[in-house]
Amino acid sequence: MATAAEEKPVWRHRTTRAQLTLWAGWLCLVALFVYCWQVMTADTIWAFVADAPRQAADIGSRMFPPRWGYINELWLPLWDTINIATLGTLLGILFALPVAFMAARNTTPSVMFVRPVALFIIVASRSINSLIWALLLVSIIGPGVLAGIVAIGLRSIGFIAKLLYEAIEEIDETQVEAVTATGAGAAQVVDYAIVPQVLPAFFGISVFRWDINIRESTILGLVGAGGIGLQLQASLNVLAWPQVTLIFVVILATVVVSEWVSAKVRHAII
Amino acid sequence: MSDTAHPRVWRRPPVLIRDRRWRYAIYGGALVYLIAAVGSLEVNWVRVLEGLERGWRFIQGFLAPDFTTRWTDISQGLVESLTMTVTSTVVGVLISVPIGIGAARNIAPRAVYLVCRSIIAVSRALQEIIIAILFVAMFGFGPFAGFLTLSFATIGFLAKLLAEDIEDIDEAQAEAVRATGASWWQLVNYAIQPQVMPRLIGLSLYRLDINFRESAVIGIVGAGGIGATLNTAIDRYEFDSAGAILLIIIAIVMVAEYSSSYVRKWVQ
Numbered sequence: 001m002a003t004a005a006e007e008k009p010v011w012r013h014r015t016t017r018a019q020l021t022l023w024a025g026w027l028c029l030v031a032l033f034v035y036c037w038q039v040m041t042a043d044t045i046w047a048f049v050a051d052a053p054r055q056a057a058d059i060g061s062r063m064f065p066p067r068w069g070y071i072n073e074l075w076l077p078l079w080d081t082i083n084i085a086t087l088g089t090l091l092g093i094l095f096a097l098p099v100a101f102m103a104a105r106n107t108t109p110s111v112m113f114v115r116p117v118a119l120f121i122i123v124a125s126r127s128i129n130s131l132i133w134a135l136l137l138v139s140i141i142g143p144g145v146l147a148g149i150v151a152i153g154l155r156s157i158g159f160i161a162k163l164l165y166e167a168i169e170e171i172d173e174t175q176v177e178a179v180t181a182t183g184a185g186a187a188q189v190v191d192y193a194i195v196p197q198v199l200p201a202f203f204g205i206s207v208f209r210w211d212i213n214i215r216e217s218t219i220l221g222l223v224g225a226g227g228i229g230l231q232l233q234a235s236l237n238v239l240a241w242p243q244v245t246l247i248f249v250v251i252l253a254t255v256v257v258s259e260w261v262s263a264k265v266r267h268a269i270i
Numbered sequence: 271m272s273d274t275a276h277p278r279v280w281r282r283p284p285v286l287i288r289d290r291r292w293r294y295a296i297y298g299g300a301l302v303y304l305i306a307a308v309g310s311l312e313v314n315w316v317r318v319l320e321g322l323e324r325g326w327r328f329i330q331g332f333l334a335p336d337f338t339t340r341w342t343d344i345s346q347g348l349v350e351s352l353t354m355t356v357t358s359t360v361v362g363v364l365i366s367v368p369i370g371i372g373a374a375r376n377i378a379p380r381a382v383y384l385v386c387r388s389i390i391a392v393s394r395a396l397q398e399i400i401i402a403i404l405f406v407a408m409f410g411f412g413p414f415a416g417f418l419t420l421s422f423a424t425i426g427f428l429a430k431l432l433a434e435d436i437e438d439i440d441e442a443q444a445e446a447v448r449a450t451g452a453s454w455w456q457l458v459n460y461a462i463q464p465q466v467m468p469r470l471i472g473l474s475l476y477r478l479d480i481n482f483r484e485s486a487v488i489g490i491v492g493a494g495g496i497g498a499t500l501n502t503a504i505d506r507y508e509f510d511s512a513g514a515i516l517l518i519i520i521a522i523v524m525v526a527e528y529s530s531s532y533v534r535k536w537v538q
Contacts, residue, residue: 033360036353040413048410055408083307127523128516129487131399132500136512139504140325142317219399223490236403252395 059241066249067242074231074250081227081254084148084220085213091149092156093206099161104168106176107194118161125158130216134225148225152213159209167201168194204266211262218251228254324507331509332516340503340511347499348518350413351485354495358417359478362424367470369425370432371458376444377436386429393426402488413494420481420488427480431473432466439465468537475530482526486519 014022101107103118133151141147171194179193221229228247235243284293337344372378372386401422405415439462447461489497496515503512 029360033357036356039349040353040357040417044412044414045410049414052408059404059407079310083310086303087307123524124520127483127520129483131487131490132497132516135490135501135504136328139507140328141321142314144313145311146313146318215397219397222399248400251400255395 062239062241063245065242066245067240068246070243070246071250074228074247077221077226077228077231078250078254080145080148081217081229082214084145084152084217084225084227085210085258088149088152088217089156089206089210089213091153092160092209095153096157096160096164099157100164100168101190103161103165106171106173107168107190118165122158122161122165125154125156126162127158128155130155130213131220131223134220135223138224143224143226145226148217148220148227151220151225152217155216156209156213159212160205163205164198164202167198167205171197200269203269207262207265207269211258214258215255218254324509328509328513331511331513333513334510335514335517336508336510337514340499340508340514343499343502344496344511344515344518347489347496347515350416351482351489351495351497354413354416354420354485355478355482358420359424359474359481361417362421362477362481363428363470363474365421366425366427366429366432370429371436371462373429373433374436376439376441377454377458377462386433390426390430390433393422394430398423398484398488399491402491402493406492411492411494416485416488416493416495419493420484423484424477424481428473428477432470435466435469436462471537472530472534475533479523479526479530483519483523 099118099121102109102114103122105111105115108115108118130151133154134147137147137151141150175197176189176193179189184192217227217229219229219232221227221231222233224230224233228251232244232247232251235241235247284290369386369389372382373390375383378386398419402415402419405418405422409415409418443465444457444461447457452460485495486497486500489495489499490501492498496519500512500515503509503515
């Protein structure tokens, strides 16, 4: 380093100090990773891991060919799955609308009291996966499609309300001012100045969430909340792998179709 | 609009669907579907009414959570979840960087591009819980299966977004570096890496957040973590312990979300 100053200065990306800090950061990350790895694998039985390729080959050979005849028993669960997603999304929208208007800074009745409550509802709903909601609801209101619908609805509230309240906060305020200047009441301002501005975003968000909900409702049956997941759980319990493969294929096809529909609709709206 | 006499009354134009026939057809179809869907619901209202009392107990458990009784189980599940999250995110990011570079159309050869894109498609199409079922069947119960699941899911998410980001870079910088006679490696290192690094760090932190949330779920099918503890608590109808676990999950997710948004602002 000392000789470098006497010769031509060499171009360097970072100063020595920045470079050292960077190295220290990476070192900490590696140390954290190694530590976490040690803790996590403390109870791992490596014999099972070493055995995994054989197990994979075994399961793979059992999974093929899929049992195509089983499809006739899947139409009704599939209908249930789609209903769970759709009705759950509608339920979520119903509750998300007031929450979004209470959470948006420019429409909330009270920034001090109402807004934090609305934000907490959004965070609580968003951080708990719909499968966990379903687990809870199955133990509260019993297994069945209703538990699935309510679980999907509860999870959707946070998602829809968050994106919607961000859209409400980003509206063009001059339109609100113009409608207020005509002597409109508060409800009329919302109806004529705010709603038309956020409506395309609202439909986009709803369809997007519906698409995610289809994906999630296919597995809710694993905990007893109805839909095609019930068949999956039943087939897994009796190790009927050819049926499991067919159910995976059906789930994959449903997800792809719903994604395609949602992309088309969103493209048409926006 | 063709009316020459000025209309005195304004009517709001219909939203989205202009054509009246299409509008009625879509509304009618939606109504028929709703009736069919609600009609096919089989709800055991007696069971629901019985459950309301339990629901009330859950709300009470949520308001007065019990952290102490099952603390050893909770802390063990939490440690499993957190270590699983960190290791799977690190491994997932390490694997998804080369795949992401390979899946960027502007720097990868066509054959590599197709292979990497199909890896991404497979990883994204399968849900975490389904991968977890398969990995638990292969590798046995416990956090190792969960670690593999989350790493696999991370690849699809991160590699796709990284590839899109590389495709969106400022080509002028890549051209300038190329004009100096740089090799492919030097191009990636000096023209592309500086442009996508802030976003890569941001995405990795975001994925860390998602992986923690998912680690709470995959325990339900036996892949270790706090989800297994939660499942047990709910199966035993110990709603106060379940409430405590849910509150811990919410708190960690909130902390992760706020700190990651802070770090992302600081990096960019």
